[in-house]
Amino acid sequence: MQADTNSPIIRIGTRGSRLALWQAHHVADTLRAHGMKVDIVTITTKGDLVLDKSLDKIGAKGVFTEELEESLRDGSIDIAVHSAKDVQSSIPEDLELLAFMEREKVHDVVISFDPLFKLGEGQQVIGTSSTRRRSMLKRFYPDVITAECRGNLQTRIQKLKDGQYDAILLAYAGVARMQYDHMIAQHLPLDKFIPAAGQGSVAIECAKTLPLERKLKLKEALDHAPTHSCLAAERAYLRTMEGGCSIPSFALATLEGDQLTLKAGIISLDGEEFILEETTGDKEQAETMGEQLAHVVLSQGGDRILQEIRATKH
Numbered sequence: 257m258q259a260d261t262n263s264p265i266i267r268i269g270t271r272g273s274r275l276a277l278w279q280a281h282h283v284a285d286t287l288r289a290h291g292m293k294v295d296i297v298t299i300t301t302k303g304d305l306v307l308d309k310s311l312d313k314i315g316a317k318g319v320f321t322e323e324l325e326e327s328l329r330d331g332s333i334d335i336a337v338h339s340a341k342d343v344q345s346s347i348p349e350d351l352e353l354l355a356f357m358e359r360e361k362v363h364d365v366v367i368s369f370d371p372l373f374k375l376g377e378g379q380q381v382i383g384t385s386s387t388r389r390r391s392m393l394k395r396f397y398p399d400v401i402t403a404e405c406r407g408n409l410q411t412r413i414q415k416l417k418d419g420q421y422d423a424i425l426l427a428y429a430g431v432a433r434m435q436y437d438h439m440i441a442q443h444l445p446l447d448k449f450i451p452a453a454g455q456g457s458v459a460i461e462c463a464k465t466l467p468l469e470r471k472l473k474l475k476e477a478l479d480h481a482p483t484h485s486c487l488a489a490e491r492a493y494l495r496t497m498e499g500g501c502s503i504p505s506f507a508l509a510t511l512e513g514d515q516l517t518l519k520a521g522i523i524s525l526d527g528e529e530f531i532l533e534e535t536t537g538d539k540e541q542a543e544t545m546g547e548q549l550a551h552v553v554l555s556q557g558g559d560r561i562l563q564e565i566r567a568t569k570h
């Protein structure tokens with residue numbers, strides 16, 4: 257499509273990690289294909305700088321998003337690109353999530369330099385920084401020793417190369433985007449390792465004050481309606497559970513026609529308790545389904561697990 261020479265340049269804000277830049281370029285390419293002019297603005301976030309602490313210990317919500325949101329407010333960028341999984345369950349009043357791009361495969365994978373590596377064969381040290389993955393490893397592979405593994409994907413793979421772990425767990429989406437597929441030793445099944453809400457999708461955030469006409473054009477180019485419905489359910493679940501990235505909750509919605517199925521739950525830190533509930537309904541009810549399922553999970557013992565987690569942290 258011919259670029260409209262009168263249209264303003266869309267400034268795309270992103271973090272500077274290779275995965276973030278891949279996602280920003282994906283957005284840029286898509287917008288260009290729709291005839292828009294774009295510019296990529298790289299912004300460093302707290303989550304990129306503080307690498308020596310586990311994410312659940314940094315504490316503040318939105319460690320990967322705060323600086324980008326500030327730039328949306330002061331107008332230095334028009335849209336911010338995030339891994340949907342990293343976006344807080346409630347975003348500030350003056351901002352909105354405009355679009356969710358088509359989702360990549362949602363499952364987790366095991367990355368190892370030993371192509372024959374298989375979880376559960378003897379004592380293995382597995383690197384992960386996610387409380388969800390750590391708890392699930394404890395549940396399904398009790399002999400595994402988990403070790404903290406933070407940083408961007410390149411840093412984590414370097415730590416693996418240095419011999420700090422036998423393997424690490426990652427989201428397939430990031431691995432595929434970085435073309436690390438050849439290092440996948442194992443694909444983890446979705447009935448056990450249910451992903452975090454939003455995993456595999458790219459979210460586009462903007463200021464509510466962005467002109468409506470521009471919002472609509474951007475949404476038309478970037479939003480994938482089925483992914484948007486699924487993420488609405490998963491994020492409503494997460495919001496109702498009051499979970500940030502430090503809570504080992506999980507949620508996965510799938511869509512068949514207009515029927516949305518949401519599977520979601522929570523796991524205790526030691527992996528002993530695993531609550532998984534499921535609901536199906538019309539996709540128009542996505543948010544209500546997410547909220548209702550959270551209340552079911554809470555009443556089935558989820559509230560007790562949350563209390564235990566809060567008690568061990570503070």
Ligand SMILES: NCc1[nH]cc(CCC(=O)O)c1CC(=O)O
Binds near residue numbers: 340426429454455456
């Ligand atoms: N919190 C880090 C993060 N945020 C998004 C992804 C992967 C890409 C995605 O899920 O969209 C990752 C790394 C990982 O979990 O392996």
